[in-house]
Structures are given as C-alpha cells and as structure tokens.
Amino acid sequence: MILFYSPGACSLADHIALHEAGLDFDRIRVDLKTRTTETGQDYLTVSPKGYVPALQLDDGAVLTENIAILSWISDQSAGMIPPGALGRYRLLEMMAFISTEIHKGFKPYFTPGTSDEAKAAAGETISKRLGFLAERMDGLFLFGETFTVADAYLFVMLRWAARVGVSIPEPLPAWFERVKPRPSVKLALEHEGLT
Ligand SMILES: N[C@@H](CCC(=O)N[C@@H](CS)C(=O)NCC(=O)O)C(=O)O
Incomplete structure (x- = not known):
C-alpha cells in the first residue's frame, strides 16, 4: 500500500x-x-x-x-469507529464537516493573489466553525475517549490555522498539544x- x-x-x-x-x-x-x-x-x-x-x-x-x-x-x-448504532455515520458527518466547512475554507490562504480582507473573512469563518467543534468536544477527543480519523483530520486543520494566524478557540489549543505527542x-x- x-x-x-x-x-x-x-x-x-x-x-x-x-x-x-x-x-x-x-x-x-x-x-x-x-x-x-x-x-x-x-x-x-x-x-x-x-x-x-x-x-x-x-x-x-x-x-x-x-x-x-x-x-x-x-x-x-478495530476501535477506531465511535461507539453506538450511529457511530460510523457520526464519523462521516464529522469528516464531511471538517472537509467541506473547514478544510475548503482555507482556500483563500493558499490561493496566490487573495486579498488580506478575503483572508481575514475566511479566517473568521474557519474560527467560527472550529468553535462548533470546540463546544462539542467532551472527553479526550472528538468522540470522547476514542481517537478517530476525524481527530487526525482536525489536527491538520489546527496546524494550518496556527500557521496562517487563524484564531483557534478554547479548548482546541490544549487539545492540539495533547494530540501532538501521539506516536502516530x-x-x-x-x-x-x-x-
Ligand atoms: N477533495 C479533496 C481535496 C484534497 C486537497 O485539497 N488537496 C490539496 C492539498 S491539502 C492539494 O493537493 N492541492 C493541490 C492542487 O489542488 O493542485 C480531498 O478531500 O481529498
């Protein structure tokens, strides 16, 4: 592979x-x-x-x-899917949110020639959407105690946010620092x- x-x-x-x-x-x-x-x-x-x-x-x-x-x-x-009858679909729901509402929101930062105003507006939207995740974070990861592929995706989004200066709402900065030392x-x- x-x-x-x-x-x-x-x-x-x-x-x-x-x-x-x-x-x-x-x-x-x-x-x-x-x-x-x-x-x-x-x-x-x-x-x-x-x-x-x-x-x-x-x-x-x-x-x-x-x-x-x-x-x-x-x-x-085994063990990477959130528990419960809807676990797999909750994971898909989360990945779709990260992909379409956060990941794609960074486009202005990576498109040459984008104005500072457009970048700032994109940054505000990203920060607001990260806020949604911040509010629902209970426990260690996005789905409580289970580290899932959505956490891996979120890690990359926060890494980008920090690099381009997008404000990262609490408690995500601490979450980022907790995930960073994972062996993976x-x-x-x-x-x-x-x-
Ligand atoms: N819809 C794709 C988007 C992937 C994507 O945005 N890839 C970026 C890197 S993060 C890329 O390769 N960009 C180069 C390009 O589009 O030419 C996915 O979710 O896998």
Whole structure:
C-alpha cells in the first residue's frame, strides 16, 4: 500500500491515521507544482485529479478523497469507529464537516493573489466553525475517549490555522498539544520532514 502525500498537506491526516491503525505502508512524496512524484512518475497517472491524498492499495486500486481514504483506514482497525448504532455515520458527518466547512475554507490562504480582507473573512469563518467543534468536544477527543480519523483530520486543520494566524478557540489549543505527542502523529510529522 502506498500513500501519495505532500508534506504538511491534508494528506498528513491520512498519514497519521495509517500509523494510528498500525498499517504497513510506503509513502511517496508528490510535487504538487509539477504533479511529479519523488520517483519521477507522472502523478496524474496515479490520480488524474492531480491533488493529494491518494492511497494505492495492495491490489493496485487507487482511493482518493480524504473522506473515502480515512473511512477505509478506520475500517481496517478495530476501535477506531465511535461507539453506538450511529457511530460510523457520526464519523462521516464529522469528516464531511471538517472537509467541506473547514478544510475548503482555507482556500483563500493558499490561493496566490487573495486579498488580506478575503483572508481575514475566511479566517473568521474557519474560527467560527472550529468553535462548533470546540463546544462539542467532551472527553479526550472528538468522540470522547476514542481517537478517530476525524481527530487526525482536525489536527491538520489546527496546524494550518496556527500557521496562517487563524484564531483557534478554547479548548482546541490544549487539545492540539495533547494530540501532538501521539506516536502516530510524531511519526507522520517526522516522515514528512516537519519536526
Ligand atoms: N477533495 C479533496 C481535496 C484534497 C486537497 O485539497 N488537496 C490539496 C492539498 S491539502 C492539494 O493537493 N492541492 C493541490 C492542487 O489542488 O493542485 C480531498 O478531500 O481529498
């Protein structure tokens, strides 16, 4: 299995989740400007979408989209799905919120030429949406005592928020510091050259 990633990009969530699930995998870095992998392969032949993440499974099938990849990873390991009859759907609900309402909200920060005003407006929206998660955080993680792939995704969002200066509501800064030393997180950051 191979994770195609770019250092610090949203693929870091999948990277953390793969370690968290204890899966054996290789990783290949993608240059998002040239769409070429570190092995010299045209990345568009792996994922015609051209963006990361992509996860190539052992049978050669390629999964794309964070929500699909993270869902697949959490299905590979016992104990990564929130408990209860709706657990799996609560997890999907959470990932959809993070993906569409937070992750995509960062676009102005990563789009060259965006005005400071547009960035500030985006930052306010992101901060408000992080506030929703902050309010529902009870216990150690987004789903109480169970660390899920949604926590891995949130970790990356908070990392970005801190880097671009978006205000992170309480108690998320403390949550971030608590998640950072997890072996899966440390390993993924180290493998991506981010420590
Ligand atoms: N809908 C995709 C979006 C992935 C995405 O935004 N990837 C970014 C990195 S975080 C990327 O590769 N951007 C480069 C590009 O779009 O050219 C998903 O959720 O997996």
